[in-house]
Every structure is written in C-alpha cells, then in structure tokens.
Amino acid sequence: MNRRKAILRISLAGLGIATAGTGYKWWDLMKSPDFSYLQSSRELLAALCETIIPATDTPGARDTGTQDFVIKMIRDCTSRKEQNNFIHGLRDIQSHCQSKYGQPYQRCSRDQQAAALAHFEEKGKPYNGKLGKVELRLMGRPFFSILKDYTIQGYCTSQQGATMGLNYVYIPGSFKSCIPLEPGQKAWATS
C-alpha cells in the first residue's frame, strides 16, 4: 500500500471526518510544500525528464532545460495537493533507488532508471472506473502523471523541442487541406 492509496482509503472510510490518524495523512497532502527540496532536486529532475524524453537524433528533455520548466510549473501552476504529491514522489523515487541500487536516481544506469520510473508509473495508476475518478478528484494526479505531463509540455513548447523535435512553422501563410505524410515526418508543434 502506498501513501496515496492509504490516504484515499482512510478518506473514503472516514467520509471526510478527520480523526487524529486521517488528519495526519490528510496533512501530508495539504501541508505547505517543501520547495527547498524541489529546488535542490534540479539534477534529479533533469535525469527524470531525460528518462521520459531522452536525447536521440533530436534533443532530449535535458537539452531543452525542461527541469527548470517543471520546477516553475510545480511552484506556480500546480494545486497544493499535486505539489505535495510531486515532492513526495521525488523523495520516494530517490529512496527507492538508494535502497534498491545503492545510489541516487541520477547516478543509476539507464536500465535502472527506466525500471525505477516504470515502478512509479505502475504505482501511481488510479483504480479502475468510478473509484479512480474519485481518487483523482480527492487526491490530485500522482507523481508520475504530473512529471510526464510537465516534461512533455516543457519539451514540446521549448524552442529546441518545437523546432527540432517537432515541426514549428511560425507563420504558415497558407493552408493545404490534404497533403501526403512523408515517412518519418514530424508532427506540427502548434495546432
């Protein structure tokens, strides 16, 4: 049972009536987020973003400074609950890597990083059906979903991501309604 599921269970069981125990768990979500930990995790974040969008023949998330965008988004464009989910997630994945691989995420091998992140993707998956919707509403999105969302946004709206990873046309000037798609053609960066 992870923290997220534990809080959800207790919240649903207590129907929102905060006993001492649930109050403590709820506080985990609603407390003032630990921004200094977030700020000090820049290297960890760069590595996480890079695992999601690695450099290939086009730039990766690290090249585009996506970690800085993620930090900005967490600080200023994210609800309190999700801020806490995210910062808890950073700590959790770090301690997961320490105990499993004996080193922080950013020093793990690519395979270890992929395995660790896959573990957190799985762990964050909401329950199926209605309960999952309640879970999302009550708890906010889990660590992995937030990380993935902001990494993709950060990458695809960065100058390098948009112009090299994708196909950015500043001023199209005309519209062609149906044209053949060339093999390997990149998608338009903006719609």
Next chain:
Amino acid sequence: MGDPRQNHTFDAIVVGSGISGGWAAKELCEKGFRTLVLERGRNVEHIRDYPTASLNPWDFEYRLNNTEKEKEDDPIRTAYGDAASTLFFVKDSEHPYIQERPFTWVRGYQVGGRSLTWGRQTYRLSDLDFEANLRDGHGVDWPLRYKDLAPWYDYVENYIGVSGQKENYPWLPDGNFLPPMEMNCIEDHFSKSIRGHFSDRIVTPARTTNLSRGWNGRGPCQYRNLCSRGCPFGGYFSSNAATLPAAAATGKLTLKPDSIVLEVLYDEQKNRASGVRVMDTHTRAVTEYYAQVIFLNASTIATAALLLNSTSRRWPQGLGNSSDQVGRNLMDHFTGTGAEAEFDSLKDEYYYGRKPIGIYVPRYRNVNPATARKEYLRGFGLQGKGSRAEWRENAARLQGFGQDFKKQLLQPGPWIMWLGGWGETLPYPDNRVTLDSSRKDSWGLPLVKIDFQYHDNEKNMSKDILADIQDMLSTAGFSNIRSYSYLQPGGTAVHEMGTVRMGRDSRTSVLNGFNQMHEVKNVFITDGSCMTSSATANPSLTYMALTARACDYAASEMKKGNL
C-alpha cells in the same frame, strides 16, 4: 471653449465599441453624424496594442499556462484566456457580479470588446428562427422576418468578408462568400459520409470572418490560429481592425475609452433621452454628454443593467421599462454535450497550416413535420473540428516513456474528430438580470445579479444531441468515441442574448422592429440584448445586420425630423 454643454453635444452617442457598437459607430459616422463612442475599458489600437500576437510558445514564462494564483483570483478570465489572451478578458476580481445560480459572464472591457476574442463564425438566421416564437408560443413574435434582414446580411457580409460554401440549405441561408476554408481529409470524409447516410443533414466548412483571401484592405488569414491575441494581419473581423478605423476616417468620430456610462439621461418634457452620464474609470470624474440619438451596445447583460440603473420619476423601473421586460428572457446556447473519436485510416494524409475553424452541421431537427421530435421544441447546430493527434493528444493516449515513446509522441497520431452541440435555449421570463443596490462595485454602481437556469426543453434536447453525435461518428466509421454531456452554467457559450427584446407590442417587449425603444424613441439597442429568441446559430452576424439596419432607419427618421 464656449458653452460647455455645446462641447459635450454630439449628433449621436454609441455606448460600447464591441462588435455591434463598432458597426453603429461606422454607420453613423459615414452618414455624416458627429458620433461619440464611449467605451468603459482601455484603448486597444489595432496592431499596436496586440503585444502577444507574435510571440512563440517559449516566449511565455509558463508557456501559455495561467498560474494557480491567477486561476484562483480570476477563474472565468483564466478559463477563457491563456497567458497570451487574458489581456483581453476582465479580471473577475475587479468586476464582481452576483450569481444567484452559477452563470459564466465573460467580459472584454476594452476598445473592440469581445470582437477581439470572438469565435468568428457567422451564420444567417432563417424564418425557421424568426417564426419560432410565434409557432410554439414561447416568448413573443419577432417583429421582422428574413426578407427584412436579408439585404442587411448582404451589406454586412460584403464589408466584413465571410469565408464559406454555398449549400442551398433551406434553414441556413447562403451569403456572399469568399472561398471557404477547405475541410481537411478527415472533415471531408466525415462530410461525405454524413451526406451519404443522412438525407436530412449537411456538413459544411464553418462560415467564418477569417479571410480566405484579402478583403477590404485586410488579411488574408495567415493560418497561425492565434486569433484571440489580436491579429496583426487583420485576418479576421474585429471592431479594432475594421469598423472603428472606418469610423475614424470620416473625421466624425470621437472615441472615449475609460468611460463608464452610469445612466441614460431622460428629459421628461420632451419625452426623450437627452444624453448619458459618464464616469472616468481612473479619475472618477463625472461628465454628461448629449445627443439627438443614442445607441446602446454595451453587451446583453450590461445594456440591461444600464437601463435598469437609468431611473427617473417617469421610469422608476428603469428607462423604457413599462413592460417590465428589461432584464428578462436571458438566453445562451448550451454547449456541454459532445464527443471526440478516432479514425483508424487515412494514415498517409496530413495538412499544412493551422486552420482557425472546423465544420458546421446546421439544424436539422424540428424543421418540418418529418423531423419533428416529441421530446423538445426547436433544435441545435453541431460544430466540429478534425485533426491528427499531435503532441497534446498523443501525451494523453500514450503509456510509458523513453525512446519509443518519444518517437510516437512527436509523430502525427491517428485522426481525431470532435463534435459538439449548440442548442437553442427558450426565452424564459425568470432567467433574469436585476440590480442589487445594496452592493456596489468600485465605481459605485449597483452589482448586477444574474439568475439563470435551463429547463426540461434544453435537458431533453441535450439527450438527442448526444445520441445524434454518437450515431453520426459511428456511422462515419469512427471508433473509441468518448462522449460527455452536462448542462454547464449559462453564459458558457458566450452567446448571452435577450434581456431587452424586440417585439410588436410595447406591453410585452422593449424594442420595435427597428431596434428602437417603444417608449423612448431616440434610443436604439442593437447588441445581443435585442434578441427575441436565441436560434441555434452563432449570433454576432445578426447583431451586426440589425445594427446597420437600425442606423439606416435612425438616419432617415432624423432627416424626417421624427427623432
């Protein structure tokens, strides 16, 4: 210098500079009237005051996201504008109003109003709409018919430029069109499939004031799809790009931004409006201006509020409001029903350029006995848009991460088609705007109170919309249909109308067939408040046509000495 009253006297005053106020300004100035346009918001000059128009996504600190703080302070503003366009929406926190039930009042207080951020789609109403109230007894009869407005639709379209396709479809009259903005592969497939399977329906390229070719010194559209930042190419119609410069070019226009009209002044002896009382939004200085004729184009809810606030011994219920209809019959289109679906073919096809519009399915329900529905009156139009899944959609579809994920993320994904309903709302007397004089805004005006709800007719119609959308998408071969249906708060479509309706009888309506107040003959009202029914189509074109027609009538009445 001379007599201050003389310096403050014009031939005509127009309150508001949005899509209809801009037209009133242009028409009145071009007819030679010295016209004062009063706008409560700041000045926005075409091109010069579009600071975000040419920025790239990465030029914004949060890449177009609004911050939590901004969302908390100004929920409506941030729901309708991204970081590039919030500058054209008012801050909720600075402009409070009372919601008896949730109502989304989207406002753009600036020169040009919401003509900067509108959806730009333009459709004519037909006699199916103008006869609707008479036929089923809801509301009062429109005091005009399509033939009365048709020449004015022509007149307005010839000026603004409308890209569209002629269809010869009885309930969506054709206009004078520039070439349509072509449908892309998936929209074309959908159109052919629907026309093939449903003999009662058509799918046509959305009719839009985005210019498919240059027109009247503006445009053409550059296919950037950044319209609501203001278009430096003048690629779509706005007051700022078109009507206000045309009015200014006559030398007859005086435009005063930052000027809130507090009330319309009434001269009891002459039984006419003598002018308006105006507050400077910054200095709070109050001034009066006078004119022979006054056009109110402050937008549906604000115009009703202005009349209700214009009380006098003769008009204790508000100017020209013996009927008690001012503020009533507020309508919107309800848009909370639709679906998105995928298409598993045409994988080798793509497009170039960012088309700012999609497709339109004009009303096909309750148009004749064969299409009659028992469950509800009137009908709906459908709007849609097709595209390939690009990174935003791919992000939601694709599991995982890493190299293969990246490859799929950055390639065009499957074709996706979205379709949503725009449903007609009946005119209910209790859907209503009033004033609460116990609470005041920063300028000392009583707060506007909005009480609005949908009823069974809308609820029943939304079920049919949902069923039809699912049916049409699956008939056209789409899969993974994800539908939604909920009645959003009123105002969500930003098509608020009614509140000062036109009609044939001064006991049951406020305006006559020329948008002239029954009871105060030198006041004309041609914004959305004049609408007698909501119809199903986007209404702005009708406001513009009614405005041009009313200006023509007012001018002839002035020449005859009747005003």
